[in-house]
Amino acid sequence: MKKTSLFALILTILVACQKPKGFDYRGVRNLNIENAGTGKSSLSLDLNYYNPNDFNVSLKKVDCDVFINNNYLGKFKLDTLMHIAKRSEFYIPAKMDIDWKDILKNSFAVILNKEVLVSVKGSTKVGKSGIFITIPFDYEEHQKIEF
Secondary structure, eight states: HHHHHHHHHHHHHHHOOOOOOOOEEEEEEEEEEEESSSSSSEEEEEEEEESSSSSEEEEEEEEEEEEEEEEEEEEEEEEEOOOOOOOOTTEEEEEEEHHHHHHHTTHHHHHHSSSSEEEEEEEEEEETTTEEEEEEEEEEEEEEOOO
């Protein structure tokens, strides 16, 4: 009986100390451009992710730079605590200021190719039971643009 209790205790400690995996990107929804004009505007959207971990995690912080066709678009920061269920999809609301000059630099290339290279580089703080670790990420994908 003691061996079973000891084994259960060791197994519980190992599972509790398991390092969280990074989230899987799934897509975007609710893309809105506010204050569209020739200068600065705000871009808001919901980023869809999947938590592949076998346990609930907390997302504490996201800090990243966004690039379109290797041109800097803007910085995205999130400093809100979110609780995410194990093996579930979730959405992160994102809002960032953009400068139309940077977007229009490549508008002709976008029209010809009908797709852009979206790159996001940064880090996130993920944890459980009040212990957080910083996980760097470097995401890059070609996105089709519909006109």
